[in-house]
Amino acid sequence: MSGAPSGEPFQPLGDDDPAVVGGYRLAAVLGAGGMGKVYLSFTPGGRPVALKVIRSEFSQDPEFRRRFQREVQSAQRVQGLYTAPVIDFDTDGARPWLATAYVPGPSLAEAVSTYGALPLRSVLLLTVGAAEALHVIHAAGIVHRDLKPANVLLAPDGPRVIDFGIARAADNTALTGTGVSVGTPSFMAPEQAAGGTVTPATDIFALGQIAAYAAIGAPAYGGGPSHAVLYRIVHEEPDLSRLPSELRPLVARCLSREPAERPALTEVIDLCHGLSTDPLRQGGDWLPQTLAGSLTARQHLPEPVRTPPPALPTPTAYSPQPPPPGGVDPYAPTGFGPASAPTQTAPGRPGTAPAGPGFPPAPPPVVSGQQNWAPPPPPRRKKNRGLVIAGAVAAAVIGLAVINALLPDGSGKDGSGKDNAKQPTAGSSGGASGGKRPDPQPAEYKGIDLTENYFVMLADNPPRPTSKDGNPGFSSKGDVFYQPRVLNVVERDEIGTGNGKLVLLQSGQQGSLDTCRSETRYSESIRLDQLSDGSQLCVLSDAGHIAVATYRGKSGANDPSKYITLDLTIWRNAEDPQKKG
Structure with missing residues (x-):
């Protein structure tokens, strides 16, 4: 699932796109991939997020759901400076989703497609940033498995690696044989392409592929049909003749067919620093000026679309002021969204405000585009205030007498002498006094x-x-x-x-x-x-x-x-x- 499509960074929502997901009001489409679609939304505090909704085909696979939940929970532990952290998710809903921090930058795939290969310094900064991201990801017990140009975003202050480990949820599910493509053959490691064991060294092979792609503007193993690319990855050496001479030894080692011969991530970082004449420091000048200038458009974020509510009906003759609407705004937030206070229906999950003491009764729903409000009833004739109060007092006295006759006496026994005193249970509030129940003994x-x-x-x-x-x-x-x-x-x-x-x-x-x-x-x-x-x-x-x-x-x-x-x-x-x- 990529962070952004080619062309305009923000696409309008289509007819088949939901308006709200998990309480987040959607503002635009950021991209789509083999596993689902990515939308722009906002937290209640106004921070933008990339919300990824999984395809319905995967949602219907119980094994995928189980793996997806496990991988998302693992991904929550990754909090590196060169990653987009997972901040929220729902793996049990009709369409599973997760929300990550929004990165205001194109993917490496889009940047190379639009502006061509990157200069050497940008490639080195890209490589050390991605290597540091992989180091944090591996320390959390995760192998990315799908590191490719679409999963590396170019932010103003350095690269960001996204979608770490998520592709594993789709491996060996019922969908892998139905034509649904998740991985990208051009960036697989030989052991991955051959169906062998995937280890952290698999990601280092992909890192070498990323560096080569950024430097020459094309995959190191060429293009063409997937089976042809996979054959070259498993059996042939890559063509590195177009790489800058300084990069060839590093990339060649990363692309070793034997995982044990690939360098460690710390070594990759050290080698990159050794290749640079100036200290490698991420900052606003890490990208070429033409590419850096295009990032401005991604920082002007669209707001969620709000359609004006339907007009109120004409007031009636006996309602001199326009009556307040009894319906609800069809575009009002339903939970954890940017224009509403988060309310809870279950621990940790946003929802609708509960009814009960302190909450007004729920308004009637909007039906057929009209606000369902009712005009106030005609004014009632005033009653004698003194008579009303006297009647209420008399009723209260009678009620208390009846209740006292029905209650057992202070000994806890009724008229039959049977003991009816209730002992507080573990779930009670501690007796008739209504106090807090005592804590159990450890x-x-x-x-x-x-x-x-x-x-x-x-x-x-x-x-x-x-x-x-x-x-x-x-x-x-x-x-x-x-x-x-x-x-x-x-x-x-x-x-x-x-x-x-x-x-x-x-x-x-x-x-x-x-x-x-x-x-x-x-x-x-x-x-x-x-x-x-x-x-x-x-x-x-x-x-x-x-x-x-x-x-x-x-x-x-x-x-x-x-x-x-x-x-x-x-x-x-x-x-x-x-x-x-």
Whole structure:
């Protein structure tokens, strides 16, 4: 999915484009690609975002949805200076989408197509910026897999790498054999083209391709049919004769067919600095003047289109002033959009303002382009104020007498002598006084050895590691589980939850019930390499239980089984259960 199409940077919305996605009001079309369409929108604070809506064909594939959710959550951890960070997403809706920071610049593909090859200094700055971006992406356990000119944007202050890891969600799904193209053959590595193992070295091959494309204005392996390009990538050497002589050794090493022979990213950066006569510093002069001047148009952003609301009906004879409309603005924001305050229907997800105390009743909807308002009723005849008050007092006295007769006496027994006093439950508010219910007493469990692919439930007393159906294997229903995972061929161990939220406490924070209740830095998994002996994390289960898990280390290399050790302090029924659905 590219950041912008060729030609004008902002295209108007078409008839088949939605007006609002996930509460974001769309302003223009930025581009389209194999996986979906990209729109311009804004956050409530006015910051522009690129909102990417996935194609319906992918949306109908459950395996794609599962992978897409995992990859987007991984991409949220990437916060490099040369990337466009993911700021919001929805993987469960009818059309999955994600929003990233908007980059006011063309893609490398568009820039080369319009202005031709870049000068050597621009190529070097492009290469070191993209290499630094890949370094941050790989550190998050992600392999980009689809680094190509359309996924490198040229901002005024340096390049930005986008769409890292997202292409993996489409690999090996039902769509890969139906003619839907996701990758770009001209920029694949040999092992990728041959269906082999993809590693971080795969991205270094693509980085060499990016440098060559920027310097000569064409792919290093030429064009033509996809199968012909892939054959040359796997079996032949690239034609680097048109490259500046200074770049040839670096690009040739990046394009080695053997992944082990390609340089590390730090080495790529050092070699680029060695090739430049001046220090490589990103800034407003990193691009040629003709290209830099074209960026101005991308900084004048269009606003979301608002169609004027329909005219109000003519006032009636008994309504001397125009009555206020009872309908709603069909273009008013419905949630997390630029002209509305964010309102919540579920934690972390924008929606419509709720009804209830402090909120006005919902207005009637707009029907057939008319505002559905009703004229005020004719004025009523005034009643005798004294009689009304006297009647209300009498009714109140009678009502209190009836209620007192029906209530049990202070002993909690009715006329039959049966004890009817209600004890406050875990979900009650603490009795008739309406006060806050008392906090549950903590239960402590030391030295729980949690084997890989096993989980514990906080409600169990004591919490015993178990597995799905009694067989070794991972279950997403666990409150706390330990699982080794492979993400884009990068293996890492994680503590996770399939039934709630986790919060890794910072140094200096003391794990307690109040701390866990106040924290909002939620996650569904935490890597073991983020933990040391004594690290604490909060576990907030959907069933209402809260725990502080203290990490005590993992099994040694010589242990016959692989496990981690946890101390658990559990407050059961500390909160109301989360409603599902």
